Amino acid sequence: MNHHAPAHCAISRCGRPLREEESHRAACSLCEHRIRGWLTELPHQMPLLAASLERDGGGPAIGGTSGRAVAPVPLRLDVLNLLGPAASSTVHDPHADQTGPVPILAILGDWADHLATDRGQAPPAHRTVESCTGYLAAHLPYALARGWIAELHAELGELVNRIRGITRTEPRRRSLPAPCPGTDCRTFGLVEIDWADYIECTVCGRLLTRAEYDDHAAAVLPPLHRLAILIAANTPEKRP
Numbered sequence: 001m002n003h004h005a006p007a008h009c010a011i012s013r014c015g016r017p018l019r020e021e022e023s024h025r026a027a028c029s030l031c032e033h034r035i036r037g038w039l040t041e042l043p044h045q046m047p048l049l050a051a052s053l054e055r056d057g058g059g060p061a062i063g064g065t066s067g068r069a070v071a072p073v074p075l076r077l078d079v080l081n082l083l084g085p086a087a088s089s090t091v092h093d094p095h096a097d098q099t100g101p102v103p104i105l106a107i108l109g110d111w112a113d114h115l116a117t118d119r120g121q122a123p124p125a126h127r128t129v130e131s132c133t134g135y136l137a138a139h140l141p142y143a144l145a146r147g148w149i150a151e152l153h154a155e156l157g158e159l160v161n162r163i164r165g166i167t168r169t170e171p172r173r174r175s176l177p178a179p180c181p182g183t184d185c186r187t188f189g190l191v192e193i194d195w196a197d198y199i200e201c202t203v204c205g206r207l208l209t210r211a212e213y214d215d216h217a218a219a220v221l222p223p224l225h226r227l228a229i230l231i232a233a234n235t236p237e238k239r240p
Contacts, residue, residue, distance in 0.1 A: 007023065009026075009027050009028040009030075009031055010026040010027055010147065010149060010150045011027055011028075011031045011149075011150050011153050012150065014027075014028060014030065014031050016028045016030065016205065024145060025144045025145050026144060026145055026146060026147055026149050026150070027144050027149045027150070027153065028205075029207060030200070030205045030207065031149075031153060032140065032144055033196065033197065033198055033200065033207055034153070034157070035140060035152070035153055035156060036137060036140065036196075036197055037171070037193065037195050037196045037197070038156045038157065038159075038160045039133040039134075039136055039137045039140075039156070040133075040137070040195040040196075040197075041160060041171065041194075041195045042104070042108075042129055042133050042159075042160065042163075043129050043130050043133060044195065045160075045163050045164070045167055045169065046104075046129055048167040048169055049079060049082060049083060049163055049166060049167055050079075050083060051167075052076065052079055052166050052167055053075055053076060053079045053080065053083070054074075054075060054076070076166075078101055078166070079166060081101050081102075081103060082101050082103060082104050082162070082163065082166075083103070083104070084103045085103065085105065101162060104129060104159065104163075105127055105128075105129065105132070107155055107156075107159055108127075108129060108132035108133060108136070109123075109127045109132055111132070111136060111152055111155070112124055112127075112131075112132045112135045112136060114148075115135070115136065115139050115142070115143060116135075118142075118146065119139065119142060123135070136152075171193050171194035171195055171196070172193070172194050173191045173192070173193050174191060174192045174193075175188075175190070175191055176190040176191065176192055176199065176213065176217070177217070177221060178190060178213065178216055178217040178220055178221055179220065179224075180201040180203065180204060180206055181206070181208070181216050181220075182201065182204050182206045184204070185201060185203055185204040185206065187201070187203045187204075189201045189202040189203035189204070190202075190208070190213070197209075199212075199213045
């Protein structure tokens with residue numbers, strides 16, 4: 001009998017073997033978790049990005065002295081490009097003279113259109129960051145089974161990292177006290193991340209809902225606390 005090697009996640013930076021319940025997908029649950037977190041984060045980053053429009057020395061600007069008594073306030077070109085409107089059709093650049101990052105709405109809108117075409121459905125009626133991210137999140141289970149999910153993951157990750165570099169704002173990561181419940185892990189690697197739907201183990205990649213973690217913590221933390229008290233009570237005090 002032939003045994004086939006397990007399929008692996010199509011995301012190149014991941015490559016985890018797909019579990020049996022993921023066999024119909026091209027990307028694993030952990031990469032889905034990442035994508036969902038980015039789609040939730042992007043609308044929250046927009047006000048911060050708009051507030052970063054005024055130049056602080058961190059990027060190319062427009063404006064400056066022009067012989068007038070009061071110079072215009074310099075603005076960051078990279079932020080303007082990101083916040084700018086997206087073209088209604090594909091932009092061709094035969095002379096390679098287009099500069100600056102692609103607008104956020106161009107990336108999100110193109111992916112929403114691609115997903116809608118692939119599914120034979122209508123795209124969002126209005127192109128906004130909220131409507132496009134919501135549309136992509138709602139149809140993500142379908143996208144996870146397509147070969148192009150790796151490209152979507154890469155473009156969203158690059159976009160989010162670019163925006164974070166401008167706004168200087170990243171999701172907070174909070175370590176949790178209970179160990180990972182995975183029988184092959186048991187490490188203290190569980191973290192809670194802003195805008196994420198799941199609690200994640202940074203060692204084995206296990207994902208837990210808040211309810212699952214709370215039940216697990218209620219079962220394991222009291223015995224661990226008692227053990228810590230016993231160890232402390234029976235440890236000889238060091239004298240100077």
